[in-house]
Amino acid sequence: MTDRKPCKVCNFTRQKSYGLVVPSLDDLKIKGCEFLGFSPGEPVTVVLEDDGTIVQDQAYFLCLPSNTKFMLLHEKETWSPGCKMDGGTAWMARDSMVLEADTVDSSSAAAHWWHLAQQLKQDLASIILMSEADLQALVDAPCPELASAMGFEEKKAEDLQETLQGVLDRREEERQSKELLQLYLKAAVKEDQQQEVPSQPSQEGAGDVEVDAVEVDSASGFMSRTLMVLKGKTSPETRLSTEELQMVVTRGTEAMEKVLGWDRRRTSALLHACEAELTGRLQQVQAVQSIRSNTQLDRVQRVEEEGVETPAQGSN
Known part of the structure; x- marks a missing residue:
């Protein structure tokens, strides 16, 4: 159930x-x-x-x-962001923010890492769902304040930050491995093309530059950082949060073609990569939840068994 x-x-x-x-x-x-x-x-x-x-x-x-x-x-209603602090005075709030070692006051609630810390406090498995920017924000957060926000001892907060850095390092290693493989495949294809049609590689290169120069649709609904990662980074699916991946996959190939200005083949490859990354992360979360549920069930059964054995021993 x-x-x-x-x-x-x-x-x-x-x-x-x-x-x-x-x-x-x-x-x-x-x-x-x-x-x-x-x-x-x-x-x-x-x-x-x-x-x-x-x-x-x-x-x-x-x-x-x-x-x-x-x-x-409803059908005709659209989401819009809630009211936020005026950009012209936001720097005043940041400069005046004071965090005590043993408490997190209301002004610190505006800090990005503080909200992420609250997510982790509720469920550590949410690490899997975070983007690299979110993970880096937690790694860069002051350790004493992070410990206070999560209700941890400072040593445990240090261990958490080391774990988060490890997650970032693994994602970077995976990305570098993919990049090396892509470079190898690209070099092999280019070598074959040079042997058959020498002029074709230069034409393809010019086409890539032209595609990258296509202007992004300002009404796409994506954040500028997300679009920058999608268009300018290698293996962008590893850099996005799960929510961003969900948004890309939900839009579909045709919509993303217009947003990115890419052709169908390139856009489809991106969506397949995002969908695979999203599926992998969700499976990891489900696995963690399953392990957690089984562990709790084992504890309950153990307690029940001990409760049955104790009266029996007393009667002897």
């Missing part, structure tokens, strides 16, 4: 917000519509309240941390 997940729902104006506990994405839609006063059976779209990522997959829903806030949208 699927575990029930505590979460929050709101409407697109964020004026109504409710907490509920549901076992599945479908139940979230049903109960969310009921709480928000939507008509029964009315089609709704579920998105993450903080960044608008569309949530359609049950496995992805289960991998999200507890108390994630969702937004339910």
Whole structure:
């Protein structure tokens, strides 16, 4: 039986917000519509309240941390970011932020790494779902403040940061291995082409430059950093967060062709890589959750067995 997940729902104006506990994405839609006063059976779209990522997959829903806030949208409603601190005065808040060694005050809640630390505090398996930028933010966070935010001893926070750095290093090693393989394959193909048609490689190179120069659609809905990674980085799927991967896969090949300005073959290859990376991460999370559930079940059975054996020994 699927575990029930505590979460929050709101409407697109964020004026109504409710907490509920549901076992599945479908139940979230049903109960969310009921709480928000939507008509029964009315089609709704579920998105993450903080960044608008569309949530359609049950496995992805289960991998999200507890108390994630969702937004339910009608057919003609669209997600928009909530009110944030004015950019002209944000530097004042950053400069005035003071963090004590044994507590995290309200001003520190605006720090990116603090929100990530809260996710880890709820579920350490969320490391798998984080982007490289998120992992690096936690690695660079002051160790005493990270320990305070997570309720750890400072030594344990240091160990956590070392683990996160190890995750980054492994991703970099995987990326370098892929790059070496791609360079080898590209060199082999170029050598074959030079033997057959000497002028063809230079034409292909010119085509690549022209494709890279295509302007990105400003109405794509992607963050500029995500687009920069997709267009300018090798093995971009290893650099994106799970939410960003989900967004790319959900858009589909045709939409991403327009966003990136690439041809069908190149775009399809990117989507296949993103989908494979997303599937791998979700499988890792499910494996961790399965191990955790089995461990808890073994503990319960052990306690029950000990409880049965103790009275029997007493009667002898």
